[in-house]
Amino acid sequence: xxxxxxxxxxxxxxLREKARRVRLGIIDALGIGNRGHVGGSMSCADIVAALxxxxxxxxxxxxxxxxxxxxxxxKGHSVLAQYAALAEAGYFDKAVLGTTKSxxxxxxxxxxxxxxxxxxxxxxxxxxxxxxxxxxLAGKADxxxxxxxxxxxxxxxxxxxxxxxAMAANHxxxxxxxxxxxxxxxxxxxxxxxxxxxxxIPGRFAAFGWKTFExxxxxxxxxxxxxxxxxxxxxxxxxxxxxxxxxxxxxxAENTHAYHNNLLTAxxxxxxxxxxxxx
Amino acid sequence: xxxxQEKNPxxxxxxxxxxxARSNPNxxxxxADLCGSTQSVQIENNLPAQFFEMGIGEANMVSVAAGxxxxxxxxxxxxxxxxxxxxxxxxxxxxxxxxxxxxxIVGSSAGLSDFGDGATHQCFEDMAIMRVLPxxxxxxxxxxxxxxxxxxxxxxIEGPVYIRxxxxxxxxxxxxxxxxxxxxxxxxxxxxDVALCVNGVxxxxxxxxxxxxxxxxxxxxxxxxxxIKPLDEAAVRSVLSGARALVTAEEHSVIGGLGSAIMExxxxxxxxxxxxxxxxxYGQSAHNYxxxxxxxxxxxxxxxxxxxxxx
Numbered sequence: 001x002x003x004x005x006x007x008x009x010x011x012x013x014x015l016r017e018k019a020r021r022v023r024l025g026i027i028d029a030l031g032i033g034n035r036g037h038v039g040g041s042m043s044c045a046d047i048v049a050a051l052x053x054x055x056x057x058x059x060x061x062x063x064x065x066x067x068x069x070x071x072x073x074x075k076g077h078s079v080l081a082q083y084a085a086l087a088e089a090g091y092f093d094k095a096v097l098g099t100t101k102s103x104x105x106x107x108x109x110x111x112x113x114x115x116x117x118x119x120x121x122x123x124x125x126x127x128x129x130x131x132x133x134x135x136x137l138a139g140k141a142d143x144x145x146x147x148x149x150x151x152x153x154x155x156x157x158x159x160x161x162x163x164x165x166a167m168a169a170n171h172x173x174x175x176x177x178x179x180x181x182x183x184x185x186x187x188x189x190x191x192x193x194x195x196x197x198x199x200x201i202p203g204r205f206a207a208f209g210w211k212t213f214e215x216x217x218x219x220x221x222x223x224x225x226x227x228x229x230x231x232x233x234x235x236x237x238x239x240x241x242x243x244x245x246x247x248x249x250x251x252x253a254e255n256t257h258a259y260h261n262n263l264l265t266a267x268x269x270x271x272x273x274x275x276x277x278x279x
Numbered sequence: 280x281x282x283x284q285e286k287n288p289x290x291x292x293x294x295x296x297x298x299x300a301r302s303n304p305n306x307x308x309x310x311a312d313l314c315g316s317t318q319s320v321q322i323e324n325n326l327p328a329q330f331f332e333m334g335i336g337e338a339n340m341v342s343v344a345a346g347x348x349x350x351x352x353x354x355x356x357x358x359x360x361x362x363x364x365x366x367x368x369x370x371x372x373x374x375x376x377x378x379x380x381x382x383x384i385v386g387s388s389a390g391l392s393d394f395g396d397g398a399t400h401q402c403f404e405d406m407a408i409m410r411v412l413p414x415x416x417x418x419x420x421x422x423x424x425x426x427x428x429x430x431x432x433x434x435x436i437e438g439p440v441y442i443r444x445x446x447x448x449x450x451x452x453x454x455x456x457x458x459x460x461x462x463x464x465x466x467x468x469x470x471x472d473v474a475l476c477v478n479g480v481x482x483x484x485x486x487x488x489x490x491x492x493x494x495x496x497x498x499x500x501x502x503x504x505x506x507i508k509p510l511d512e513a514a515v516r517s518v519l520s521g522a523r524a525l526v527t528a529e530e531h532s533v534i535g536g537l538g539s540a541i542m543e544x545x546x547x548x549x550x551x552x553x554x555x556x557x558x559x560x561y562g563q564s565a566h567n568y569x570x571x572x573x574x575x576x577x578x579x580x581x582x583x584x585x586x587x588x589x590x
Contacts, residue, residue: 066350066351070349112377112378113349113378119349120345120346120349120374120378121373121374121377121378122373122374123373124369124370124372124373124374127338127342127369127370127373127374130338130339130341130342130343130345130346130370130374131342131343131345131346131349131374132346133339133342133343133346134342134343134344134345134346134347134348134349134350134354135346135347135349135350136346137331137343137346137347138346138347138349138350138351138352139350141307141328141352142350142351160338161336161338161339161342161370164334164336164338164339165339165342165343167334167336167339168333168334168336168339168343171334172331
């Protein structure tokens with residue numbers, strides 16, 4: 001996407017509107033009566049919107065562009081947010097969102113490359129950042145301008161491979177790689193701090209040689225600024241630790257693991273849409 | 280053919296990989312601190328821009344290779360078979376085979392061939408666990424002449440390939456001019472009564488077994504199955520035609536490897552088959568390779584005995 005030529009406030013407003021559409025798209029993809037990972041999709045919706053509609057160089061009309069930026073949803077269960085953004089960006093018709101997870105659908109329960117715009121298969125947690133390292137290495141080797149953005153979950157950081165990837169990115173000085181940690185603080189079985197505490201996430205990445213940024217993951221100004229700073233780094237990768245709220249935007253689903261993977265009834269769907277419209 | 284002098288398959292592999300990488304700059308090598316053993320050091324020394332040291336972290340290495348492949352590279356990932364196939368199984372399944380990416384996994388020091396290091400470094404399970412993955416091609420070349428052909432065939436396949444390599448010098452049992460076609464077994468030595476199906480180190484052992492059987496009046500054909508997957512049923516039946524029974528011989532568990540693959544392939548019209556391989560057990564250290572092969576029953580005598588029993 002080419003960067004819109006607007007004043008900053010107009011830009012932020014347009015991105016907030018995109019984030020709203022991503023959230024509505026998540027609700028569409030979830031449908032009625034089907035379980036889906038709504039909580040973690042909602043928590044990263046603002047970040048996903050900022051990536052697809054502000055930061056990333058990409059186009060549905062030039063999907064094979066070797067210089068396109070790559071996005072990887074390492075916490076693959078939150079793919080509903082990516083599907084909503086891809087539909088909004090024109091990679092496929094918005095009507096396809098309603099088929100998510102149905103038999104034979106283009107939109108599987110976790111990201112697969114068969115979906116237009118999806119760059120990597122993820123879902124087995126902890127692998128997306130490594131795939132991003134590979135893409136960033138290829139970009140460097142070929143002298144390409146492409147950048148790689150990876151969203152990981154805070155609970156996902158328990159996967160040791162994330163830290164193997166963090167070491168590799170540091171060793172190779174991958175300044176074309178940015179990781180955004182969606183710190184919604186809740187994983188499948190409960191609060192991350194209670195289940196398996198992973199303290200001082202920015203400090204951990206800093207210790208691995210990454211430049212770190214701490215932001216409010218629902219403040220569009222914060223998100224845009226951090227993405228700009230991370231993409232301007234030289235010689236080291238950037239990690240954006242984003243404080244978020246699980247289920248953000250659906251009031252009754254916020255800040256609870258009950259909506260990590262849950263369904264909406266027809267009535268709840270209407271309430272959810274009203275809640276998103278009221279943000 | 281007759282066995283000729285011994286040569287090291289991994290040395291041949293390193294030189295073959297170098298040739299592939301020279302002719303195609305998208306060919307890249309990754310290693311997890313074993314580049315001397317796996318011979319990916321040939322790339323590091325001669326084409327350093329096409330080599331990535333990934334530290335002692337095989338899971339990350341495989342997923343990084345997936346990312347490289349997604350950007351048009353042809354990554355060859357190296358470690359010992361047990362660490363190349365077993366440790367990052369999930370990364371291979373989820374990140375490489377499911378999306379059918381162009382990643383080559385090279386499992387070096389397979390079977391018992393890392394004799395000194397013992398059970399942790401020996402691997403009898405790799406063919407089974409690589410073979411079960413959709414999209415994966417599995418190759419186990421028999422000698423230093425065939426290894427470069429297998430590497431070139433792997434590079435030419437647009438998709439994941441697992442190549443199983445032996446650590447030690449092995450007798451040359453194939454001709455320079457012999458074709459290498461994935462999925463098509465080749466006769467190494469003619470014979471009519473029984474077919475000895477071999478790959479890797481068992482090729483040379485199978486040829487010795489043929490001589491033992493010859494002295495007993497049994498005519499044995501030795502067939503090179505350097506492809507484990509995919510197997511072309513018509514080609515397999517053709518190469519086995521006329522034989523009354525089969526012996527499969529592999530430096531791998533009898534569960535899930537070459538013997539299993541051939542029996543599955545022929546399951547609609549099965550042939551009497553005896554399987555020689557490593558029983559359902561782990562390895563151990565020894566001071567030399569031959570001692571271990573004998574201890575685990577991978578001998579010409581054992582193959583000949585199995586042939587007599589199955590006929």
